[in-house]
Amino acid sequence: xxxxxxxxxxxxxxxxxxRHLWLFARNIRMEHNSEDVFIGKLISAYSFDRRRHExxxxxxxxxxxxxxxxxxxxxxxxxxxxxxxxxxHVWQVKYYLYVLEKKGIMGxxxxxNYPKQKRSIQVELSDKDRATIKEVIGDIHEIINSVKPPPxxxxxxxxxxxxxEFCYC
Numbered sequence: 300x301x302x303x304x305x306x307x308x309x310x311x312x313x314x315x316x317x318r319h320l321w322l323f324a325r326n327i328r329m330e331h332n333s334e335d336v337f338i339g340k341l342i343s344a345y346s347f348d349r350r351r352h353e354x355x356x357x358x359x360x361x362x363x364x365x366x367x368x369x370x371x372x373x374x375x376x377x378x379x380x381x382x383x384x385x386x387x388h389v390w391q392v393k394y395y396l397y398v399l400e401k402k403g404i405m406g407x408x409x410x411x412n413y414p415k416q417k418r419s420i421q422v423e424l425s426d427k428d429r430a431t432i433k434e435v436i437g438d439i440h441e442i443i444n445s446v447k448p449p450p451x452x453x454x455x456x457x458x459x460x461x462x463x464e465f466c467y468c
Contacts, residue, residue: 307363309439310394310432314387317442317449319462324443327465361398373407375399382413382420384456389422390435396424397432 312320354365366378377392392409399407409422442449451457451466460466 303440304357304360304362305394305436305439306361307365307391307394309443310435311387311391313435313439313442314390315384316452316454316457316460316462318451318466319460320439321442321445321448322462322465356398356402361401363395363398365395368407375407375409376412377409378412378414380413380415382411382416382418385411385420389420390432392422393424393428394432396422397429400424400429 309320309324312323354368356363356365365375367376368374369376375392375395377388377395379388382388388411392411396407396409399405409424410419411422412419457463457466
């Protein structure tokens with residue numbers, strides 16, 4: 300089976316753990332076992348209630364779900380539990396901006412909201428980012444279409460990962 304559609308979650312997992320990406324792409328999902336994932340979903344669901352409307356863009360190449368968009372200010376909002384893995388969040392939002400541009404929707408910026416910490420960070424897409432995203436998409440296609448999963452990465456954050464038992468037992 301060949302996997303073609305790239306999601307924002309794939310971008311996030313690419314920067315986090317390529318093995319996690321490979322497993323997730325094959326519908327081997329362990330997130331339902333994670334208290335952190337559950338708490339993150341609650342925070343996302345109950346933050347910005349009045350403005351919150353998930354926006355989905357799905358086609359043969361991309362499948363993204365943005366938490367909400369402020370059309371007047373041209374801002375894509377992403378809500379996250381913690382900034383511990385902020386770089387992953389930034390790349391995920393940059394990918395959303397990239398997909399919007401591919402669809403002819405120009406001039407948007409991103410805002411990652413961390414309600415628990417009462418902070419936000421602004422995200423913009425540069426030419427260098429666009430080139431990086433194109434490379435990352437190529438790498439993701441190679442990873443998710445590989446017959447074998449990438450090796451275990453042995454990082455400190457692996458112990459809190461929902462796939463920990465899968466990878467280490």
